[in-house]
Amino acid sequence: MNFKLIWRIIAYILLIEAGLMMPGLGISLVRHESAASAAFLKSIAIILAVSGILLLITRHYRKGRFYSREGLLTTGLTWIMMSALGCLPFYLSKAIPSYVDAMFEMVSGFTTTGSSILPEVESMAHGLLFWRSFSHWIGGMGVLVFLLAIVSLGGKGEGFTLHILKAESPGPAVGKMVPRMKDTAKILYLIYFGLTVLNILFLVIGGMPMFEAVCTAMGTAGTGGFGVKNDSMASYSPYLQNVTTVFMFLFSVNFSIYYMILLRQFKAAFGDEELRLFLVMIFASIALIAWNVSPLYKSMEETIRHSAFTVGTVMSTTGYATTDFDLWPPFSKAILLFLMMVGACAGSTGGGMKQVRLLLLWKSLRRNLHKSLHPTEVRSVIVNGRAMDEDILSNTNAYLIAYVIIVIGSVLVLSLDGFDFETNFSAVMATFNNIGPGFHAVGPTCNFAAYSNLSKIVMIADMLAGRLEIYPILILISKSTWKKAR
């Protein structure tokens, strides 16, 4: 294991993190929020100091020798370090007095979960509110991808950076869009940035104040869900809610689809099987839920608006709310729970198991069924006209198993705190799939503060495992990672 190079990359990431705190510091200074400004300054100083020490220790690092396991470990450690230090402004400003709570909030931010332990946010300093929302935007596309976009880690044309892209970007088969990693990362960030700016524009046109528009758009872009209002999106106008619905869907589409559209490869873009499945699921869920909840709302418009928004918020794993969907009938809640598990498309900023995995699982199930009828049959699983690699299929199966085991384990630990099953199960679902609110005691109008520290730490791990797709976090607790090979 090339630890020196790994820690060096983390040191670079921390430098970037210190830079990313600057806007929050600026807002706090402009608004004369003295506690928050001081906390930001102290946090930046601490982060720079840690980064400096790491740079000093790793100055004799070896290039090369960076393989898949180094990529996974780098990603896992980076996210933990970033969260552990990124939560300092909340902790030092006493906005969140407990360190575990602050860490929970920060991890929830970076992993674009949006689960909060705060009962209300409107009294919070604006600088801190901005940092909370900004963390969604940073975590959405991934900070390591950002690093890949601005520096050439690989030196002269080396390809090891692919392991980082694979570990940080969601999806079973992550690849490059263009030959150069740097260009690929740039394209991803340009699309991301462009869509975010567009979202801000639409919100501002609808009369939302600039600060709220920026924060809301960043929460939507990262599919995070931290709001700046206590009632999330409920008090905004129907126009603003609908804009957010549309953008939540846009940000949960695979970004390579946008690149294909930019290249005018419309046939390939709209023929994508994952996109089609995603669209079918959206419209089917909205229709079923609207039919199921129509008695609760006055008008047809309101029914569809809330159904669409809620389907959007759950499928994109954002976590904003316009209505308390905890009060909906069981059938609708069951659909939502299913959507929570599936989540968004691979290669988007959304979480969950990903649409394409559902597609692969479904198709391999059908294949195996066929095979039991014709035992000697040879049949490939075909997605988008290409036979899928058997490795990808078996990895997808393994992913599902890991997913189930983590859910069961987490529910067991959370149950120690004495809440009912619906609360515990939905809390795990909401954090592990990076959604935000769950049902019942962790529903859209409630928060996660009541859980014990142990449960919170489990949920922190769940959020990270969900965002990074399990392996980068699992590798951290694997013995062979830390063992020196002899």
Next chain:
Amino acid sequence: MKILVAGAGKVGRAVTRELTEEGHDITLIDMNRKVLEDVMSKYDVITLAGNGAAMTTLKEAGIEDIDVFIAATNADEVNLLSCVTAKALNPKIHTIARIRDPEYVEQAYSMQNVFEMSLVVNPERSAANEIARLLKYPGFLKREAFAKAKVEIVELRIGHHSQLANVQLSKLSQKTRCQVLVCAVIRDGRSIMPDGSFVMKEGDRIFVTGAPDQLHDMLTHIGVINMPVSHAVIMGGGRISYYLAEELHKSHITSTIIEMDEEKCRQLSAALPYATIINADISDRSVLESEDIRDYDAVISLTGMDELNIVTSMYAHAHNVPQIVTKLGRGDESELLDSMPIGSIVCPKDLCTMHIVRYVRAMQAKKGAAKTIHRIADGYAEAIEFEVDEDTLHIGEELRTMKTKKDVLIVSIIHGSTPEIPNGSSSYQKGDTVVVVTSKDNMILQLNDIFES
């Protein structure tokens, strides 16, 4: 530039590595996904699983925007077909194909435009030519020719009791009574660009430039006596062996080929009536003994197995064969082999790669491009030949006044047909040829690139 490479074999990978390092955007096509995965994790490229000769695959790879297409699959026929297809899809494209089957070689060159190939490379024939040149004037581990062989860079090992051991470079001309210059040294696996105060030690490998007659005089003056080769034994009867036997026959060297496959032996004996073909397995020690390789003055190991080649060459060394050549297909372990007595190392893949790199660089530079490029010092340095034209800077100025980049050395200036080892007061004129040695970190496309900007 955007470059599409079909085939992720030895040449395909080597070309991919070199060209990504030079800053080009590479797409690599191969049928085998496992190989592609591996390439992707090593080099900054994008890959595509498919058949490089198929129109659908080429279209998927975006052939319309590609500048250079390199066909390096293991089948000549596929390479030919893919060049034709690529050219039909994109008339502006430059195509490079590897053609190595002796049966196709003639038509590949004479019908180059029928098959729409801008460049044909044949690693095996390049390797055979290189070996033939080494045998013609033995004594050097490697020799690279520049300016129509008016200047050469040769590689020498400072052996046991060598008269060059412990000699300071500034005293070299005095010692050897020749006009030669040491332009690079490999010591303990590391490359050094030496200056006048550098002292050579036993075990060093030095890279010396000069006119061929001067270099030969140097050998005699330092007491290395080399008889011209007259009988060579070639281990293995592959394509290189065929080309080499043909080449050696032209310079009146008789060759014996030992090949274990009987069918191959029959084909060779039909194609090479002047060579002795022996059907035996050289991994069997008794074969080498019964053939008595001590009778030969050159042993050339060209089998398909690198390990066998290395062992055979070491065996030849132990039996005091004066000239030994070892072919390495992979050629990645040069540091490890540095201390092994296996004579000259020839790596067909590298020869072919440099050929392609030179073509791509010439496309980039358009004017004033390099005429020859050779990797020396185990790939740490490049020797490049340029012609001085009207755009070249500092014409007629003394070398000592010029500011060149770090690790750049002008090692030879050829005025008309007289080569000169330059010193501080030398200068070049329009029409002269200049040979430059540079470390691999510098990117030298034109002669003007050597100057500090």
